[in-house]
Amino acid sequence: MENNAIAGTPTPPSTNNIAGTTTPPPSNNNATKGESSNDEHLIDIDTLVWNDTDEASNARERTPSIPKIPTALRNSQNQKLPGWFKPNVISIGPYYYGQKDYQEAQKLKSGHAKKFIEESQQEKDVLYLKIKKKTPELRKCYDNKAIWECYDNKTKGEMSDRKLATIFLLDGCFLLHFINYSSKKDGSDILGFTNHEMAHIKEDLFLLENQLPYKVLKLLFKDAKNSKPSMEEKIKDFVASHVPFPRGIRVKEVNPKPCHLLHYLQGVILGKPVTISPTQKQDEEDDGRGRGRPEWHSCENVHELRKVDIHFKSSPTSYLTDISFEPLFGTTGCLKLPTISMNASTMIIFLNLVAFESSDTTNNLGVISYLCFLDSLIARWDDVKELQAAGILRNFFGEQRDVAQFFNNVCSKLVPNPSAYEDVKLQIQSHVDRHHNCRLRKWHVQCKQKYFSSPWSLMALTAAVIGLSLTAIQTYTSVFPL
Structure with missing residues (x-):
């Protein structure tokens, strides 16, 4: 038989298997049944291992910019931590779409989305087609398996590009309308949320699993009209207002290509790359x-x-x-x-x-x-x-x-x-x-911490010095009277 079988059939002497090991020649009829079985098993294992390695490498290259929370953090022993990854009021994007906890807020999105489209003087169908065209690319920003697992437990079907584009359009327009008015004094009244809901929504918009690709937002505000200051400036101010510092940060330079709002915030609070010494650069x-x-x-x-x-x-x-x-x-x-x-x-x-x-x-x-x-x-x-x-x-x-x-x-x-x-x-x-390595420095620090660490220790030292001085003066005058 001249043709080789796919799995484990002996090959000519000059041919190597996947692992580089020469297999027995076809003329060797003395191999036992067990040896033949071992050869077949070895080739199957090698094939499986190499295929798995390739798949793992490809999966690593496809790591999404909006991933699910790593298992180590989600399964933390601290019971509070898992709750800090899940939105409280509103879901953004596909991961939490359709869940019961966010149905009430979901009903309000369409009204806000319509207002953004009207105020930006754009057509809904035009925006939808722009996003639909980019949806296959935008899908790669997410863990695709997690999208359909979270989406519909009844049909077990993968979320279609049409459905995903609809989510991007609705959530993106809502998000831009919220950013547009949330910083205004009467923002909560205009948006129709209580102050309590506003605070929670702002937190929800910076959760990793609750992100939209920044490319979606750019598609939606790129051709917007009558927006002064520009929508990009409003987004920058919105992100800067959520920096966790009492003095805040004046944003000068921003990441020109943020993946999403959380990535934008990361760039703002870091400001510049973490310092690396010349020695460490060489290392x-x-x-x-x-x-x-x-x-x-x-x-x-x-x-x-x-x-x-x-x-x-x-x-x-x-x-x-x-x-x-x-x-x-x-x-x-x-x-x-x-x-x-x-x-x-x-x-x-x-x-x-x-x-x-x-x-x-x-x-x-x-x-x-x-x-x-x-x-x-x-x-x-x-x-x-x-x-x-x-x-x-x-x-x-x-x-x-x-x-x-x-x-x-x-x-x-x-x-x-x-x-x-x-x-x-x-x-x-x-x-x-x-x-x-210096005794004098140790003595200096010990004295400083013992006698000058607080006003009371300083007062005690001063009183002791005054007492010793008065005693010395009294002794001197008794020996050498004036």
């Missing part, structure tokens, strides 16, 4: 030459850094990347960190950004790296207290222990960029080493 280049990737090194916690006379101060800006260390007078140091407000909304934003960065194949780990840096500083509740006193943390979440527990729980399994803040960490470590 990363050497990684490709086999010298290995640098590892993340944590800092000492706040309590330990205070022992070596390192103080804390808020940074001049609120960007997460604005972290610096400044030596002072050769004996002390100042670590500057951006001021953040810790409340439920801040934590929801951080968690969804963590989920996005955990799924992002571009390895942009700016928010994760910041949280891990802050987590290394916070080991106990009194570390939170120290950062509060320095004006770095503004706690509106609860007890100081709750804030410390949030960072410790969330960051326990995160993998940050090992090069993030490397210059700052090296400067801090150098300061700590100099302190431990």
Whole structure:
């Protein structure tokens, strides 16, 4: 028989199987039945393994920009965390479409969508056809399997491009109309939502699984008329108003191609790439030459850094990347960190950004790296207290222990960029080493913390000095009377 079977039939001596192993020649009739079976089994395994590898590689390349929440975060032991990924009032996009919890808000979308289309002086059918044409491309922004699993449990059918285009049109027009009026004083009255609903909707619009591709929004406002300022400016201001910092951020440069609003927000709060030292840049280049990737090194916690006379101060800006260390007078140091407000909304934003960065194949780990840096500083509740006193943390979440527990729980399994803040960490470590190697510095810090750490200790020291001085004067006058 000249033709070879597909699975496991012996081939000529010069032919190799998939794994590169030469198979027995056809003239070999002495092989036992068991050996033949083993050969067939080996080829099947090799074929299966290589096919699976190819599929896994292709799946990795197709990682969507709006993925589902990673399993590790969704199944967190903290019972509060899973609830911070699911919308409260309104669903955007296909993942939560049609679910009962959002039916009431769903009814209001069409009215808002019509108003946006009328005010922008566009035709509904024209907008629909523009989106329908791009829907096969836009579908790739999502986990396609998750779309039809979440969509219709009755028919078990995949969501059609027609249905998906309708969702994009309705949700996109609603979203732009909401952004257009939400910042106005009478915005809640115009939109028909209570203040409570408005607050929750704003949170819902920055959840990872509740995103629309930014390309959809651009298609919808590209030809809009009578929009002053432009819709892009309104979106920029809307995103900037949700930055979790008390001072806010003045947005100058934005990501020219954000994937969605959450990605837009990530770029705004980072402001610039996480700082990487020249040494670490060289290390990363050497990684490709086999010298290995640098590892993340944590800092000492706040309590330990205070022992070596390192103080804390808020940074001049609120960007997460604005972290610096400044030596002072050769004996002390100042670590500057951006001021953040810790409340439920801040934590929801951080968690969804963590989920996005955990799924992002571009390895942009700016928010994760910041949280891990802050987590290394916070080991106990009194570390939170120290950062509060320095004006770095503004706690509106609860007890100081709750804030410390949030960072410790969330960051326990995160993998940050090992090069993030490397210059700052090296400067801090150098300061700590100099302190431990110098007895005079230790004595100076001990005296400072013992006698000048509070007004009461300073008053006690002053009283003791005055008492000793008066005693000395009295002794002198008794020995040498005037």
